[in-house]
């Protein structure tokens with residue numbers, strides 16, 4: 112589903128990704144590890160086209176990402192971040208519904224899916240609350256529901272447990288693994304936590320010297 116070949120990315124002449132290759136199959140779950148500054152976020156941003164100006168090829172579902180209209184790509188790829196990135200003045204429901212609005216889905220469809228997903232991630236009854244009224248773990252659950260609203264084929268998670276206490280981090284990974292199995296999507300999860308990988312083992316990609324080692 113994802114095939115990256117010879118991907119090179121520099122910032123102002125400084126090379127961060129250097130001939131990177133990677134294949135991720137449809138429905139595969141993989142972790143992405145690497146020291147701070149090794150280029151993990153850069154790779155994720157290139158995948159959902161938050162960054163441009165690279166050389167090499169990035170294919171998703173058989174098409175080069177540059178050939179996929181951006182709104183279409185954003186429908187295929189859900190993203191969650193360490194910092195949750197929720198809109199503070201919008202309710203939980205509105206935060207989740209926003210993805211559907213951007214995609215032009217009907218109000219009825221959006222609400223039905225948003226309620227279903229919020230229930231699924233354990234937030235039933237909290238739909239009208241504001242993000243600051245929720246715990247960090249709950250806020251990340253909202254972000255997961257928001258990312259899943261478009262039924263993406265790929266979920267990118269950039270240190271999704273980085274701001275959570277160890278126990279909540281375990282719960283979050285358990286939820287992501289369950290959703291991965293239920294929703295039939297690929298997931299690429301950046302984490303620094305060996306503990307989480309040991310607890311929920313899966314293919315682990317190591318970013319080093321601008322490449323994925325062994326790929």
Ligand SMILES: Nc1ncnc2c1ncn2[C@@H]1O[C@H](COP(=O)(O)OP(=O)(O)OP(=O)(O)O)[C@@H](O)[C@H]1O
Nearest residue numbers: 122123127145146147148149150151152153154318
């Ligand atoms: N917009 C930018 N302009 C210039 N340099 C950048 C930019 N974004 C990232 N970099 C640099 O590129 C390198 C890789 O950054 P990136 O955020 O991809 O690393 P990372 O592996 O995700 O790190 P961390 O684990 O700390 O989040 C870093 O040295 C960073 O300073």
